[in-house]
Amino acid sequence: MRAAVISFTARGKELNRQIVEILRGTGWDCRGWVQERFFREGDGFQVLSGSLTDWTGKRFQDQDALIFVGACGIAVRASAPWVKDKFQDPAVLAADEKGTFVIPLLSGHAGGANRLARELAAGLGAVPVITTATDVNGRFAVDVFAAENGCALSSRVLAKKLSADILAGKSAALSSDFPVDGLFPPEVWFPEGEMSEMRFPEDNPPEPFSPVSLRITWSDQERKEELRLIPRAVVLGMGCRRGICAERLRREAERTLQEAGVDRRAVRAIASADLKRDEEGLIRLAEEWGIPFLTFSAEEMEKIPGQFSASEFVKKTAGVDCVCERAAMAAVLERGGRGYLLAGKRKGDQVTSALAAEKIVIHTGEQK
Numbered sequence: 001m002r003a004a005v006i007s008f009t010a011r012g013k014e015l016n017r018q019i020v021e022i023l024r025g026t027g028w029d030c031r032g033w034v035q036e037r038f039f040r041e042g043d044g045f046q047v048l049s050g051s052l053t054d055w056t057g058k059r060f061q062d063q064d065a066l067i068f069v070g071a072c073g074i075a076v077r078a079s080a081p082w083v084k085d086k087f088q089d090p091a092v093l094a095a096d097e098k099g100t101f102v103i104p105l106l107s108g109h110a111g112g113a114n115r116l117a118r119e120l121a122a123g124l125g126a127v128p129v130i131t132t133a134t135d136v137n138g139r140f141a142v143d144v145f146a147a148e149n150g151c152a153l154s155s156r157v158l159a160k161k162l163s164a165d166i167l168a169g170k171s172a173a174l175s176s177d178f179p180v181d182g183l184f185p186p187e188v189w190f191p192e193g194e195m196s197e198m199r200f201p202e203d204n205p206p207e208p209f210s211p212v213s214l215r216i217t218w219s220d221q222e223r224k225e226e227l228r229l230i231p232r233a234v235v236l237g238m239g240c241r242r243g244i245c246a247e248r249l250r251r252e253a254e255r256t257l258q259e260a261g262v263d264r265r266a267v268r269a270i271a272s273a274d275l276k277r278d279e280e281g282l283i284r285l286a287e288e289w290g291i292p293f294l295t296f297s298a299e300e301m302e303k304i305p306g307q308f309s310a311s312e313f314v315k316k317t318a319g320v321d322c323v324c325e326r327a328a329m330a331a332v333l334e335r336g337g338r339g340y341l342l343a344g345k346r347k348g349d350q351v352t353s354a355l356a357a358e359k360i361v362i363h364t365g366e367q368k
Contacts, residue, residue, distance in 0.1 A: 004059045006033040006048065007069035012097035013038050013045070015069050015124075019095070020044075022123040028065075052078045065091040065116055075105055086110045086143075087156065093117055095126065103129040109143040139166050140185050142214065146229050149362050151216065152265040154228035158212050162227055165210035173209060176216040178231070182364030188214075216362055218342075220263040232268040233358040234342060235294075237328025238282060239272060239314070241350040246284035252348035253285065260343040260355055269294050271327035273301065273318050294331045301326035304333065309345040328356035 003023050007016040016032045023030040033055070034045045048055055056078040059066050068075035075094045083089055083106065091113035092106035102121045104113035114130050121128040132141070142162055146153055153159050162172060171187045189209075216229045236253055257264055269292045276282055277295045286293035298319030306329065310321040320326055325345050332339035335358070343355040 001028050001064045003028045003030040003065040003067065004033060004063045005030065005067045005069065008035060009097055010038060012069040015095065015097055015099050018124060019067055019120060022120060026119065053081060057082045060090060063090050068094045069097055072103060072105065079106065091116055099124045099126050101129050102126050108132045109141055110147050112147060140187050148365065150232050151229040152232060154230060158227040162210055162212040165212065170208050170210040172214050174214040176362055178216055178360055178362050180362045180364065184364050218262050218266040220261055230263050230265045231360055232266060233360050234262060234266040235269050235271050235328045235331040235356045236267050237271045237324035237354045237356060239323035239352040244281045244350055246281040248349060249281045249285050249351060252351040252353055255348065256343060256346050256353040256355065262355060267291060269331050271331040273323045273327060275318060296327055296330045301330050304329045324352045324354040328354050332356045332358050
């Protein structure tokens with residue numbers, strides 16, 4: 001995760017330094033910027049060059065969070081030209097130069113600005129100023145829950161409708177295709193027998209219900225008034241002949257997903273062999289889908305445990321008996337977890353593809 005901090009006064013520069021240290025201490029790749037008159041060689045800061053508005057536009061593209069040390073108005077005016085929506089914008093926060101308040105301004109839920117405000121406030125001894133309705137009322141926020149579990153939302157319209165119903169005192173029914181660790185708040189209910197050992201703590205479900213139900217799944221099947229939370233934990237492995245266009249690769253990839261019944265939003269990466277690292281079609285497809293393109297050497301793929309489809313022709317050309325299955329599994333396992341083949345090798349029009357998935361657990365954030 002990447003964060004940028006910018007300040008505009010000498011006093012603000014010191015708070016800037018503290019914020020950078022706090023975020024780096026929690027694993028963020030964080031850098032601080034100052035205006036030229038406050039820059040000193042070797043003090044660890046970068047110089048703001050050009051206009052603040054232009055700087056902010058660049059940070060909207062390459063950062064996950066922006067923290068302005070100064071008045072909220074500065075942050076608002078600098079961000080205004082670049083704002084799209086809460087699912088695309090980075091987290092934007094403002095902190096006064098004395099470090100009294102930390103205020104999330106944009107992407108409080110989906111972008112994590114509210115959570116980041118609380119973390120910074122704790123580190124600075126400041127007060128987090130949270131204004132989003134679900135937080136103020138202590139209610140379940142589906143977009144926060146989705147973001148914390150790396151899930152895509154199948155419908156923004158249904159998410160907004162469900163949030164409004166929860167704020168109005170209604171409850172949500174939830175089911176999951178994956179094991180769940182922890183307890184949900186009272187406004188979230190799931191029928192007995194769903195989600196491993198999870199069950200509502202009372203004898204009867206709460207009333208009234210929202211017409212919008214929740215389902216945590218990779219499935220691409222849409223149901224009326226069902227909001228799907230789609231974990232991004234599937235890797236699409238692909239092999240192809242040299243020079244295959246992105247359009248054909250996309251068509252074969254979509255067919256593989258459709259046959260497996262997997263929503264495309266579950267795919268977090270495309271993987272292949274090292275010899276395909278410069279394959280233009282695969283690079284373009286990954287860019288279109290907004291996901292990384294990962295490649296692995298024959299030696300790395302050969303070490304992957306398990307049974308895979310084998311081809312002597314592929315072995316001679318790629319140095320390993322199967323590219324798509326092994327590459328997909330290599331990408332899943334490199335994050336240190338466990339995985340399995342979700343869909344084995346599928347032969348298409350000069351393209352092979354397979355799906356591998358991480359074994360995931362959904363976390364509620366509340367202990368059982």
